[in-house]
Amino acid sequence: MKYGYYPGCSLERNAAAYDISTRAVARTLGFELDELDDWNCCGATEYIAINKLAAYSLIGRNLALAQQQFHANGNGHLAADGRAQLIAPCSACFLNLRKADRYLQEDAKLRDTTNEALAAGGLHYDPGTVFVRHLLEMIVNDVGYDEVKRHVTKPLNGLRVASYYGCLLVRPRLGGELSDAEYPTELESLTKTLGAEVVDFPLKTHCCGGHMTQISAEVAYELIRRLLQNATEYRADVIVTICPMCQLNLDAYQTRVNQHFGTNFNLPILYFTQLMGLAFGLEPKTLGFGKEIVSAENALIKIQRSPESAAAPAPSRPRKKKEEGLPMPRMPEDEEVTA
Amino acid sequence: MSDELNLENAEERIGVYICHCGTNIAGTVDVAEVREWAEKRLKSRGVVLARDYKFMCSSLGQELIEKDITENRLTRVVVAACSPHLHENTFRTACKRAGLNPYLCELVSIREQVSWVHTDKHAATDKAKAVLSGGVERVRHHQPLEPLRVPIHPATLVVGGGIAGIQTALEIADAGRRVYLVEREPSIGGHMSQFDKTFPTLDCSACILTPKMVSAGMHPNITLMTWSEVTKVDGYVGNFAVTIKQKARCVKTDLCTGCGICQEKCPKKVIDEVYEAGLGYRKAVYTPFPQAVPKFPVIDKPNCTYFQKGTCKACEKFCPTNAIDFNQQDELITVEVGNIVLATGYDLFDARRIPHYGYGRLANVFTSLEFERLTNAAGPTNGNIVLRDGKTTPKVVGIVHCVGSRDRNYNNYCSAICCMQSLKFAHLVKERTGATVYNFYIDMRTAAKAYDEFYQRVLEEGTLFVRGRVAEVTDAARLPGEEGKLIIQVEDTLAGKQRRIPVDMVVLSAGLQSRHDSKEVAKLFGISCSADAWFIEKHPKLDPVSTMTDGVFIAGCCTGPKDIPNSVSQGAAAAARVLTYIDRGEITLEPVRASINEMKCSGCRICNNLCPFNAILFHADRMVSEVNAALCQGCGTCVAACPAGAISGTGFSNEQIMSQIEGLLLLNLNGAREKELAYA
Amino acid sequence: MSETFEPVIIGFTCNWCSYRAADLAGTARVKYAPNVRLIRMMCSGRLDPTFVMKALSGGADGVLITGCHPGECHYIEQNYKALRRFILLKRTLTQMGIEPGRIKLVWASAAEGVKLAEEISKMVEEVRALGPLNWNGHDQTFEVFETSKVSELEAA
Known part of the structure; x- marks a missing residue:
């Protein structure tokens, strides 16, 4: 399988680990990511609210390039319905591209003015020709859990993972590819496939604060604190994310949050592709480990994937507490486990 | 008139009646215009009079028809009004009163299919004319028929032992008729038995339910079949043959005293997902609750240590009356009933x-x-x-x-x-x-x-x-x-x-x-489900406990969410409907049946395998097929399939449908279809 | 007649599901195009392909065939027979040069009044796009055979 690939600016710099691990995972799973030539910034989250025409032109340029490069001669890039598939690993890029494609379809005037702007650069975009997909959704739906499981050689036994979606992938719900906007479960299922232990994370679709750190730091700190607090309460070893913005906020601002609230959170924030790579037996170095600010060393030790692991005792499975009180309702996942 | 078309039915005298239905029809369809058009343009097709009237279904409207039949010697009647599913019977009965065979009346719908669904008055009036013309053409080919009479078996099957089903069973049994009450769980009682208090009076649910359960359990006219499910339904109103699977209880009910020692001794504790809603436990041999009716426990095979591992038998060892029988098998029991009431709950x-x-x-x-x-x-x-x-x-x-x-x-x-x-x-x-x-x-x-x-x-x-x-x-x-x-x-x-x-x-x-399996249940009993999988009533307001399938009634929450008083009322109402049928002793059925003209039958047997009711017999000696009218349900598939045109279906014959097509397209007026209807 | 072409469509309904769906559409006052004229049969299995031929040759521009959903037939499985006939019929009509879009099979349960109404309106538009069938010389110019009889009728 071959897909158009739009890494976006973050993956060039602060989220380089995401890019490296994505490409590594793609090699293992055997799908090809064909990077869009000459792509530009998607405008991130604010631009679209400030200057509509410029923002749509900025995004439209990427779509037009994708149409040109993958649709016209898109051998292997096309979905069953004939649209060229463009994978965006960053949730903000995904939302911008998907949103622009939708609004350009619906609004003829916007389409015409945007295309007029694009024409200045010799480009043209026909809305609906590019199918923008998020990396997570593509891996879950196209590759599938079974195929992922087949490649797991070093399962992440004992690692307690909080799966964090953030808000941009699930809302607004511009596509129905994920199971639920309020409470998606794909990332958990994927993490479980890798052998890790999934902890409940009620705030998994709550906002990380986005660029609020630059505008009103205190508001952002509170939003970040809630997430860290919640994951800590559920005794997570790591938070796994699908979005560079979320990763940046939770990782880079963790120390500030600790200072601000007098807390001592110490949660590494990783990309889901990094965990996949680990489970596939790839070396942490080749997956961008070490680039994170809150070190993931302890997590790696826990799953015996660090040079220092030898010193650490193997994780013991917590003994099941004897049941007392009233039984809990049976959940579908429990049935799978016992079956 | 020299038109040869008129000669074949020259003797037919058709009366056409157009209903205003207040403003329901007249608000959209120009009723007077349709009447004038019918008088003038359908005259050549045998229409001798056309009338419009405010409410044709009123007694005055019906008398109008009766009077015309007598005084104007009408031989056919066409009423353009509401859906035949509502008033076909009304107008047929009116014809019958006036001495005309009721099956010589045709009802065409210009309300549900015209005035209520269209807004353009011209288009609606045109369509009403076409629909009326179709009805006139069709009625010319109607045959006088006699309804089929079927005896009603006096026993009744009630499916579901919740409060609605219990009420139905008691009402019918108290009237002296046999009831088979089938329940899937080990005890009757349903959801109501799980509640503590009932709103708004706050009476104790068990206190008011238990006496009813006991009456149902002890009633001489009620055959209680718990731990059972209906697997097959054959036949039709008045004569159903129902196959019920009695799951193996592994307890001999003639020996069991319901002492409960087996439950006490059973070492296997299971979360009770049904009665305790997953919040409590029961044993692998159990009665769901102390007041269960019947009092006999059942052994839950998938959870029983003996059935899974081959050893244990604690219940057998301790049973004082030797009532445990691990070798009991599921049993299929067939009962004959005249009516069925479904009260399968939610x-x-x-x-x-x-x-x-x-x-x-x-x-x-x-x-x-x-x-x-x-x-x-x-x-x-x-x-x-x-x-x-x-x-x-x-x-x-x-x-x-x-x-x-x-x-x-x-x-x-x-x-x-x-x-x-x-x-x-x-x-x-x-x-x-x-x-x-x-x-x-x-x-x-x-x-x-x-x-x-x-x-x-x-x-x-x-x-x-x-x-x-x-x-x-x-x-x-x-x-x-x-x-x-x-x-x-x-x-x-x-x-x-x-x-x-x-x-x-x-x-x-x-x-x-609705029950997770309500669609399968509906299919089993031949009734329909709404999109939410609730059972559909014959009429949501005026016939809430009947279904479109004669002899199958519904009560309680299986038709939609209901509180206890409403469920009980429906249970009693369904019982009343059943008792009406039983007391009448027989029921008349639409005489819509297929028959084979032996002279035309080539004995090809194409029709034989098409019939889902095995109603077509083949006589090898004469090389012809024959339809058994008692089994035929009148679907007409064989009629459509017969290459020789040897099969005809009463009420829906080729002639009737072909003529209706001609009428709808106004070919009866010599093909001038659009011109006829063009509103200048 | 107005300039836009108003097709005439004959619809076959079964007594148990689709006719009741039509009733329900009425009771619920769901609006749809007035171009369809319905015929009630007991079952879609009753549909003799010659009925469709008759309708098309008699001036209908399209034929709608409706029945219970697969598995929900009042007569157990006769709608499957209708389906088989429909597929064959479509092929036959194509061979005769009639656009397959002129006949349509729709499953509608007694609860699907809205669906039936939508399907009818959709089909009317589809057939309108195909234009008049004009089989056997029926068309909008009212070229009527047996002209003499019509004049007699008018005189009557």
Whole structure:
């Protein structure tokens, strides 16, 4: 399988680990990511609210390039319905591209003015020709859990993972590819496939604060604190994310949050592709480990994937507490486990 | 007239009647115009008179037809009015009263199919003319028929032993008729047996239900078949042959005294997902509850140590009357009945489907049915309202209404009982724990006798009401005072602000849903389901306990959410309908049947395998096929398939349908189809 | 006649599901195009392909065939027979040069009044787009055979 690939600016710099691990995972799973030539910034989250025409032109340029490069001669890039598939690993890029494609379809005037702007650069975009997909959704739906499981050689036994979606992938719900906007479960299922232990994370679709750190730091700190607090309460070893913005906020601002609230959170924030790579037996170095600010060393030790692991005792499975009180309702996942 | 077309039916004298239905038809269709057109243009087709009248179905309207039949010697009647499913019988009966064979009357629908669905008056009037013309052409080929008479078997099958089914069974049995009451679970009683109190009177559910269960169990006219399921239904109204699978109880009911020692000795504890709603335990050999009817336990084979591992037999060892029989097999029993009543009840909406309400993840989120068990003195906590740890009494309780109801993501409908049930819960929590109670509602619906008074009472008791749909139930604390609590996030639409309310316990008033297998059940009994898989009534207002299938009736929650009084009323109503049939002794059926003209039959046998009812016999000696009229249901598939045109179907013959097509296309007026209708 | 072409469609309904769906559409006051004229049969299995031929040759521009959903037939499985005939019929008509879009099979349960109404309106538009069938010389110019008889009728 071959897909158009739009890494976006973050993956060039602060989220380089995401890019490296994505490409590594793609090699293992055997799908090809064909990077869009000459792509530009998607405008991130604010631009679209400030200057509509410029923002749509900025995004439209990427779509037009994708149409040109993958649709016209898109051998292997096309979905069953004939649209060229463009994978965006960053949730903000995904939302911008998907949103622009939708609004350009619906609004003829916007389409015409945007295309007029694009024409200045010799480009043209026909809305609906590019199918923008998020990396997570593509891996879950196209590759599938079974195929992922087949490649797991070093399962992440004992690692307690909080799966964090953030808000941009699930809302607004511009596509129905994920199971639920309020409470998606794909990332958990994927993490479980890798052998890790999934902890409940009620705030998994709550906002990380986005660029609020630059505008009103205190508001952002509170939003970040809630997430860290919640994951800590559920005794997570790591938070796994699908979005560079979320990763940046939770990782880079963790120390500030600790200072601000007098807390001592110490949660590494990783990309889901990094965990996949680990489970596939790839070396942490080749997956961008070490680039994170809150070190993931302890997590790696826990799953015996660090040079220092030898010193650490193997994780013991917590003994099941004897049941007392009233039984809990049976959940579908429990049935799978016992079956 | 020299038109040769008129000669074949020259003797037919057709009367045409066009109903205004008040303004229902006349508001959209120019009724007078249609009448004039019919008088003039259909005259050549045998129409001798056309009339329009305000309400044809009124007695005056019917008398009009009767008078015309007598005075104007009508030989056929066409009424253009509502759907034949509503008034076909009315007008046929009118014809019959005037001495005309009722099957020489044709009803064409210009209300459901014209005036109610179109807005353009010209187009609607044109279509009404075409539809009328089709009816006139068709009626010319009607044959005088006699209805088929079928005797009614006096026994009745009642499926479902909840309160609706019990009521039906008792009513019919008290009238002296045999009833087979079939229940899937080991005991009758249904959902009502799980409740503690019933709103709004707060009488004890068991106290009012148990006597009825006992009467049903002991009634000489009721054959109780619990732990049983219907597997096959053959026949038709008056003469059903129903096959019932009696699952192996592994207990000899003639020896068992119901002493309960086997349950005491059984070493295998199982979570009771049905009766205790997953909140309590039972043994592998069990009666669901102490007042069970019948008193005999069943052995739950998939959970029984003996059946799974081959050893144990504790129950057998300790049974004082040697009533345990591990070798019992499932048994198929066939009973003959004349009528069937379905009272199969409902399933609770699965609250796990709304993950942000946390049911199944957050220990102290309960469903309404779990809460019923919590409050029940015979339940797992002896009626103590406590958290999932089994001991802590909650200080603050939040009750969430409309869980899975009135929600386009799940079920659009209102589940009817949840408001009152939630009020009952609020009252019980207050009374037994003194806790603070919040009710989160969208609208309060307390519309029945003494219901709103109960609401007022709960209001006065100090229960807090927040109007707004709950967005989320979470344990992620954010503000001081939230730690260790469940937080209900809700928009208070009266105060116009977002609120976060920390509570100890959340009760989800889950809505009612059709049974998970209701579609299969409907198929088994040949009735239809709505999109929500509730059973469909013959008429939602005027015939709520009948179905489109003669002899199959429905009662209780299987037709939609209902409270206990309504379920009981429907159970009794269904019984009354059944008794009417039984007392009449026989029923008349539409004489829509196929028959084969032996002279034309080539004996090719194409029709033989097409018949789903095996109604077509082949006579090898004469090389012809024959239709058994008693088995034929009149679908007409064989008629359409016969290459020789040897089969004809009464009421729906080739001539009738071909002529109707001609009439609809106005070919009867020599093909001038659009010109005829063009409104200058 | 107005300038836009108004097709005439004959619809076959079964007594148990689709006719009741039509009734329900009425009771619920769901609006749809007035171009369809319905015939009630007991079952879609009763549909003799010659009925369709008759309708098309008699001036209908399209034929709608409706029945219960597969598995929900009142007569157990006769709608499957209708389906088989429909597929064959479509092929036959194509061979005769008639656009396959002129006949349509729709399953509608007694609860699907809205669906039936939508399907009818959709089909009317589809057939309108195909234009008049004009089989056997029926068309909008009212070229009527047996002209003499019509004049007699008018005189009557």
